[in-house]
Every structure is written in structure tokens, then in C-alpha cells.
Amino acid sequence: MGADHIISLASGYGNFAPPAAAVARAAAALQGGQLPVSAIEGLPALREALAVRYLAAAVSAEQIVVTAGTKPALFALLKAVLRPGDEVLLPTPNWFGFWKLIEQAGGIVRPLPLVATDNYTLHPTALEAAITPRTRILLLSNPNNPTGRVYRRAELDAVLAVTRQHSDLFVLSDEIYNFITFGTEPVPSLLEWADPLGQHLVVNGFSKSLALIGWGVGYLVAPPALARACAAWQFSTAAAVPVPNQLAALAATEAAQAIADELLAQLAHNRDLLLDGLASLPRVHCPCPEATYYAFPDFTAYLDPSLSPEAASAALVARLQAAGVGVVDGATCGAPGFARLSYALSTNDLQEALQRLRKALQ
Numbered sequence: 606m607g608a609d610h611i612i613s614l615a616s617g618y619g620n621f622a623p624p625a626a627a628v629a630r631a632a633a634a635l636q637g638g639q640l641p642v643s644a645i646e647g648l649p650a651l652r653e654a655l656a657v658r659y660l661a662a663a664v665s666a667e668q669i670v671v672t673a674g675t676k677p678a679l680f681a682l683l684k685a686v687l688r689p690g691d692e693v694l695l696p697t698p699n700w701f702g703f704w705k706l707i708e709q710a711g712g713i714v715r716p717l718p719l720v721a722t723d724n725y726t727l728h729p730t731a732l733e734a735a736i737t738p739r740t741r742i743l744l745l746s747n748p749n750n751p752t753g754r755v756y757r758r759a760e761l762d763a764v765l766a767v768t769r770q771h772s773d774l775f776v777l778s779d780e781i782y783n784f785i786t787f788g789t790e791p792v793p794s795l796l797e798w799a800d801p802l803g804q805h806l807v808v809n810g811f812s813k814s815l816a817l818i819g820w821g822v823g824y825l826v827a828p829p830a831l832a833r834a835c836a837a838w839q840f841s842t843a844a845a846v847p848v849p850n851q852l853a854a855l856a857a858t859e860a861a862q863a864i865a866d867e868l869l870a871q872l873a874h875n876r877d878l879l880l881d882g883l884a885s886l887p888r889v890h891c892p893c894p895e896a897t898y899y900a901f902p903d904f905t906a907y908l909d910p911s912l913s914p915e916a917a918s919a920a921l922v923a924r925l926q927a928a929g930v931g932v933v934d935g936a937t938c939g940a941p942g943f944a945r946l947s948y949a950l951s952t953n954d955l956q957e958a959l960q961r962l963r964k965a966l967q
């Protein structure tokens with residue numbers, strides 16, 4: 606079947622309206638006449654509000670740099686930390702965007718494959734074995750994009766017990782989906798752990814959990830000297846995030862839990878719909894993701910065995926696309942034969958996409 610209208614389950618951005626309080630704060634700034642230019646590292650009020658968010662972790666505002674989204678935050682940190690020949694250890698599956706970011710910052714990706722049947726557990730022994738003198742960063746996404754897996758306290762305790770043995774190693778945690786969790790406990794932030802060696806780096810943003818899609822606001826948290834280096838990088842390569850956007854982010858920070866709760870309520874029905882729909886497809890396995898608005902089902906039973914895993918994965922995605930459903934090829938996340946499907950879209954479109962999927966796999 607050739608579908609003239611493709612329903613995309615591939616976008617990483619949801620269909621959420623921006624929070625009213627954030628829009629109102631930005632609008633008031635725009636109507637106030639000439640706009641001030643922000644300091645390069647961000648408005649003090651926003652950095653303070655973010656520091657308060659991490660109060661338990663005793664993060665100070667000087668450790669925070671506001672950036673034009675999470676990608677620039679990641680890039681600034683990678684650029685600041687990586688030396689020629691340095692490697693970034695990337696547990697996979699992981700967000701496809703990391704590969705190019707690391708490459709553009711001059712690093713080399715070293716995948717650390719985790720497996721679905723083991724619930725993507727990051728074993729300390731496997732981590733220790735993967736660390737070499739070249740390893741400069743362990744890069745995590747928590748919650749993980751694309752698997753939706755949340756790495757909890759006990760598991761991270763064990764991981765950080767390993768990384769603490771390597772004083773030259775940084776741990777970079779991308780926590781952009783932190784509020785989109787259907788678990789009973791909050792997702793832990795790396796900042797909650799003591800960091801005597803100054804190894805812990807965190808990035809986050811407003812385009813997922815806080816519904817400021819397209820507003821271009823993110824931030825990094827790092828030891829003060831590194832934060833200053835990233836601000837200097839931003840000064841010479843870009844500009845401060847515009848003040849109305851930062852004020853919108855400030856309003857979203859102040860109302861973070863309420864905004865996230867509303868998103869979770871909006872997403873709950875679609876989540877059930879997608880997971881039930883996938884469970885009813887023959888030979889498709891899909892563990893229930895605790896967080897994010899993605900499912901990451903295993904379609905390996907449908908791969909053409911005469912092709913390489915990557916080519917077979919691309920062929921499967923092309924088959925789904927031809928049937929009118931766009932998905933992210935798991936191969937781009939380090940997991941050929943899997944696909945990332947978003948359910949942050951209209952229920953009608955999701956229902957139609959599921960019907961098309963069923964037909965395409967027949």
C-alpha cells in the first residue's frame with residue numbers, strides 16, 4: 606500500500622501546547638519595549654531558579670550555563686573536555702544525535718552494547734572492562750532515549766563506584782526527559798551524588814518535559830571552572846539565549862511539576878494505546894518503557910536474514926514508511942531491528958498508524 610499521507614511516529618518533539626504561564630511571561634517581556642541582552646551564561650534569575658531545583662545537590666548558580674537548547678549544552682561540554690583521540694563510552698541503544706555531536710566535537714564513539722532481554726542493565730563489570738586510558742566521558746541518557754529505561758539509585762551507585770576509580774573520566778548525564786516518567790519515584794539526577802573529583806556533568810532542556818518546543822532553551826551544569834569555559838565558548842561562537850525565551854523557561858521552571866503532570870495526563874491514554882497495539886502484533890516484543898513518550902519495540906523477527914543487520918533494519922523502516930508510518934530506525938541508535946515510536950501525537954493519528962503497522966507486517 607502506498608500511503609499518500611505519512612503519519613510520523615518519528616519526531617522527538619511532542620504535540621504539546623506551550624505552558625500558558627511561560628507564554629505570558631515571554632509576551633510581557635516582548636510588550637515591555639526594548640529588550641535587555643542577557644549575560645552570556647544566562648539570566649541570574651533563571652540560573653538561581655535552576656540551582657534551587659537541584660537544592661538537595663547543593664548546586665550553585667555559577668555552575669549553570671543557559672544554552673540555546675540541549676544540543677549546544679552537550680556540544681559545549683564535549684568540546685571543553687575532549688582531547689585529540691579521546692573516546693566517549695556510549696551505552697547503546699542511545700539517542701542517535703549523540704554520534705554526530707561527539708564526532709563534531711572531535712571525539713570517538715565507543716559503544717557499550719546493552720541488551721533488551723537484560724532490561725538494558727548497565728553492569729559495573731561490563732563498564733569497568735570497557736573503560737580504557739582513552740575513555741574520557743561516560744555518556745548516559747536518563748531516562749534513556751530511545752528505550753525509556755530509567756537508571757535508578759542503586760544501579761547508578763554501582764556505576765559511579767566504578768567511575769570514581771578513574772579520576773580522568775567524566776560522567777555526562779542527559780536528563781532532558783526527567784519529568785516524563787510513569788514510575789512512582791522521580792528519576793534521580795546525577796547531581797544528587799557527591800562528586801569529590803568534579804566528574805559529574807549534566808545537561809537538560811525545556812523542549813521535552815516542560816513543553817517549550819522550539820523555544821531553544823537548555824542548560825548545562827558543571828564544576829565552576831568548566832562552566833566558565835563553556836560560557837566563554839558560547840561567547841565566542843554564539844549568543845546568549847534571548848531574554849523572552851529565558852523568562853518563559855523561568856516560568857516553566859517555577860511550575861515544572863504542574864506542567865509535567867499535565868503532560869503525563871495527556872500522554873497516559875496514548876501510551877496504553879500504543880503499548881497494547883504493539884503487544885497485539887505477532888512476533889513483536891516491546892518491554893513497557895517507564896519513561897519518555899517512546900516505545901522501542903523489537904522487530905528483529907521481521908528482518909531479512911540475507912542482509913546485514915543495518916541494511917535489514919533500514920529495509921524494514923522503508924517498508925513501514927511505504928505503508929504510511931514513519932519511525933526512527935533503531936540502527937541509528939545502535940540497535941538494528943528495533944524502532945523508536947513516539948506516542949506524543951493525536952490519538953486518531955496513533956490509532957491509524959497502528960492499523961497501518963499491523964497491515965504492513967502481515
Ligand SMILES: Cc1ncc(COP(=O)(O)O)c(C=O)c1O
Nearest residue numbers: 617674675676700750810812823
Ligand atoms: C536525549 C536528547 N538530548 C538532547 C536532545 C536535543 O534537545 P534540544 O531540543 O533541547 O536541543 C534530544 C532531542 O531529541 C534528545 O532526545
